[in-house]
Amino acid sequence: MHRAAPLLPLPxxxxxxxxxxxxxxxxxxxxxxxxxLLTPQELQQKDRxxxxxxxxRYLMTRVLVRSVLSRYAPIRPNDWRFVNGxxxxxxxxxxxxxxxxxxxxxxSHTAGLxxxxxxxxxxxxxxxxxxxxxxxxxxxxHYFASAEALSLGALPAALQPHRFFELWTLKESYIKxxxxxxxxxxxxxxxxxxxxxxxxFTLADPHDxxxxxxxxRQLQPTRDHMVAICSSTxxxxxxxxxxxxQWERSLEVRTTRASRISPLSPIPPS
Numbered sequence: 216m217h218r219a220a221p222l223l224p225l226p227x228x229x230x231x232x233x234x235x236x237x238x239x240x241x242x243x244x245x246x247x248x249x250x251x252l253l254t255p256q257e258l259q260q261k262d263r264x265x266x267x268x269x270x271x272r273y274l275m276t277r278v279l280v281r282s283v284l285s286r287y288a289p290i291r292p293n294d295w296r297f298v299n300g301x302x303x304x305x306x307x308x309x310x311x312x313x314x315x316x317x318x319x320x321x322x323s324h325t326a327g328l329x330x331x332x333x334x335x336x337x338x339x340x341x342x343x344x345x346x347x348x349x350x351x352x353x354x355x356x357h358y359f360a361s362a363e364a365l366s367l368g369a370l371p372a373a374l375q376p377h378r379f380f381e382l383w384t385l386k387e388s389y390i391k392x393x394x395x396x397x398x399x400x401x402x403x404x405x406x407x408x409x410x411x412x413x414x415x416f417t418l419a420d421p422h423d424x425x426x427x428x429x430x431x432r433q434l435q436p437t438r439d440h441m442v443a444i445c446s447s448t449x450x451x452x453x454x455x456x457x458x459x460x461q462w463e464r465s466l467e468v469r470t471t472r473a474s475r476i477s478p479l480s481p482i483p484p485s
Contacts, residue, residue, distance in 0.1 A: 220463075223286045225318075225335055230450040232341075234436050234466060235279050235329040236459055242272040248460065249278045252293045275459065276322060276329055282459045283331055288314035292460075302396045321391055328440045340391030342384045345437045350376035359386075360405035360419070381408055381472070384443035385431060386406035389416075392429070392445040406431075414474040433472040440473075 225231060240246050250258065257277050264270045281292035290310055291456070300307040307315055317336040322329070325345040332341040352375055355364045359382065369377045385406050390399045407415030416430045418424055432451045434442040444452075457463035 220286060222289065222314075225287050225333065228448055228450055229334060229339075229417075230334045230337060230339060230446060230452050231366075232333055232434075232442075232444070232447075232452060232454045232468070233279065233283050233333070233457055233463075234454065234468070235275065235331070235333040235405065235459065236327060237272060237275050237329060238327070239268055240274075245461070246271070249274050249452035252281055253277050254296075263468070272324060272329070276324055278459045279329055279331055279457070280322060283333060283457070284318070284320065287318060287333065287378075288312060289387050290315070302394060302398060304382075304391070305392050307311060323387070323391075323442075325440065328437065329440055330436070332444060333444070334450070337450060338392050339444065340388040340393070340445045342391065343436075343440055343442045344380050344384050345439055346377070346380050346441050350379040352376070352379055355379065355382070358401045360402045362405050362407070366407070366409060370481060378408065380441050381443075382406055384441050384444070385414065385433065388431065388443040389429065393424070393448070398443055408472065412472055414472045416474065429474075431472075432470060435469045436466075442468075448451045462475035 249473045253261070253274070261270050261273045264273060278292070281295050284290070284295055285292045290312065294310060295307065296309040297305040299305055307318060317327045318333070319335070319337070319339065320331060321339050321341045322331050323341050323343045325343050326348070327345055328343055330341055330343045332339050355367055363382055367375055367382070370378055386401055389404060390396055393399060403419045405417050414433065416426050416429060416431060428447055430446050432444045432452065436442055454466040454468045455463055456466040
């Protein structure tokens with residue numbers, strides 16, 4: 216599929232989201248095909264994981280990145296090369312073709328789902344969480360902004376886990392968009408989520424960054440998963456679901472919150 220599929224357009228001002236459901240490996244031949252696309256260094260990293268499910272998830276993430284990027288540039292999945300930035304975020308290093316100029320991606324994964332965001336000349340960060348896991352509510356008082364902790368604490372106990380995941384995914388998306396990870400303290404910025412459907416965003420130190428240049432969106436791709444995206448452009452989003460090297464299809468995903476609403480649209484069929 217990845218050899219025959221035509222290249223997809225990726226205009227300025229668009230972010231393409233690729234959703235990849237995953238479970239345990241059950242196809243030895245497909246897994247061998249996946250392994251053949253990775254570099255020796257990636258294979259070594261995969262083998263460092265103790266559990267088979269984590270090794271397979273790592274394999275899926277690397278193949279997803281390689282196969283999806285090849286939908287936007289005439290490069291074979293195994294020919295992509297990446298370099299880590301100063302805080303560990305991977306970026307495209309080669310091949311240096313015109314089609315790769317400005318092309319960037321961000322990836323997040325959790326139990327059952329991998330999400331990949333792709334854009335050109337847009338700073339972006341994405342996070343996905345499985346909301347069936349236990350919410351770490353005690354982290355809010357210790358690490359989040361005081362306004363966030365107060366707002367969450369004012370909610371009925373039954374609603375607090377959902378608010379925790381809303382805050383956590385948004386915070387992760389912002390620090391990933393900045394490319395600095397936890398070098399940015401989680402209490403140095405805050406989200407206001409009391410208005411239904413809205414996302415308010417403030418910074419403790421406006422000299423460090425400019426709040427209004429960031430746009431946020433929260434999505435509910437499945438009953439058990441929550442996704443947040445932070446971007447430097449009020450982008451148009453297009454969504455697709457895929458199993459790497461096997462199939463892909465257009466996908467409609469519900470927006471639950473946004474700092475500014477713009478419609479989700481599917482990528483045109485191949």
